[in-house]
Amino acid sequence: MTQAPFRVFLVEDDQGTLHRMAEIVRANPEWNLCGMAANYSDAAQWLELHELDVLLTDLGLPDGNGKQLIEQTRAQHPKAEIMVISRFGDENSVVEAIKAGASGYLLKDESPEHIASAIQQLLQGGSPISPAIARYILDYFQHGETAVSDVPSNEAVDNDALLTPKEKMVLQYISRGYSNKEIARALEISPHTVASHIKRIYQKLAVNSRNEAVFEGWRMGQLSMRQQTQSSSATASQxxxxxxxxxxxxxxxxxxxxxxxxxxxxxxxxxxxxxxxxxxxxxxxxxxxxxxxxxxxxxxxxxxxxxxxxxxxxxxxxxxxxxx
Known part of the structure; x- marks a missing residue:
């Protein structure tokens, strides 16, 4: 039995983008463009009366927010896949859209081939994200919602986030007396990379030697001394x-x-x-x-x-x- 085409509903207030997206959907015989809307009110009413498999929506609608539309779709059509197709927006809008239930986020200026491939990924259970958007969202999750200055004061420093996980691992090996080459072998990275990590550790901890780095790392909560009691045989077999x-x-x-x-x-x-x-x-x-x-x-x-x-x-x- 042949599977019915996937029903795609498109919401976009810019007419040029709306027609461009419509053509991308219509070009695939496995998809059926079952409806289009140019504003929140029309889209919300359409969702009350029809079924769909995929919602493609902009966030900035003239009479509402795409996040509300995503939430409505998730509540009324829980099995539908949702992807935001928008201009490069602020990170809060992107994150809020994902929290509301969007499974993918693409920029409007992506190529037709890329957008078509992303819709296909979405239908296969994937979460397609434009690389630029991915970096943007991850910056949000890494640094939080509150902006900080490039050179934070000592009071503003989050000790747990001062050193990266890899830098903490390098510092741990330094505290055990490992040389750069031994650290490189243990972590399976190059000695040059180890040296780069150590340079950044020195800069972040404001020290000039390995002993100082170990002391400051321990004092600032960046180094666990618990593992110092492990036997050399236990740490050597990495x-x-x-x-x-x-x-x-x-x-x-x-x-x-x-x-x-x-x-x-x-x-x-x-x-x-x-x-x-x-x-x-x-x-x-x-x-x-x-x-x-x-x-x-x-x-x-x-x-x-x-x-x-x-x-x-x-x-x-x-x-x-x-x-x-």
Whole structure:
């Protein structure tokens, strides 16, 4: 039996963009442009009377906010997919749209091919986000809603966010007496990258030596001394957790089960655990899910950790959206 075309409802007040988007939808035989509206009132009334599979909407409507339309659609048509197609707006509008229930966010000036591909991703359960928008939203989650000066005062510094997760790991190895080459081997990065991390650590902690960095890091809450009591044999075998995690994954263990086992066996902290899971083949979505559910980390912290592990802004954002 042939599946009926997906019903797409388009809401856009700019007539040029409305017709352009309509042509993109009509060009795909698997989609049916079942309705169009140029303002909030007409769109809200249409939603009361019709069914749909996809809502494509602008946020800035002449008589209302697209967020309200998203909330109405989510309430009346819970199975519908929702994607915002808008001009580059302020981060609050983007975040509010996602919180209201949007699964994707694209800029109007994307190519027709890109927009068509994004709609297809949306229908397949994805969360397509324009790269520029992804970076914009992640800046919001990383830095919060309150803007701060480029050079914050000591009172305004959030100690937990002073060093990045990767810098904290480097500082931890420095405190154990590791050389740059040994840190590079342990973290599987280049000695040059280690040197860059150390330079930034010195700058952030306002120190000039490793001993000073360790002392200031401990004093400011950037360094845990708990692991200093571990034996050298326990810290030297950095690849063992990854090998175990990879074997567990290949044996069909879930990311949650794998996390529990490697944490218990190797006494890893959150940063080390996420790194081991990534190195063993688990993706950003897996890490975000267990980071939230089992490590108790908030979204802002998880985004920062994924970026520190080398995931792109778009991957980190999509991992967050997958948990909504």
């Amino acid at each position: 690849k063992d957790p990854r090998q175990i995690a990879q074997a567990l994954r290949e044996a069909g263990k879930s990311v949650g089960d794998t996390l529990e086992i490697v944490q218990v066996v190797f006494s890893l902290n959150a940063d080390q655990t996420l790194q081991v899971l990534m190195q063993s083949g688990f993706g950003a979505n897996d890490l975000f899910g267990v980071g939230r559910a089992q490590l108790g980390l908030d979204d802002k912290t998880l985004i920062q950790k994924l970026l520190a592990l080398g995931f792109t802004h778009e991957q980190a954002l999509q991992a967050m959206l997958a948990q909504l």
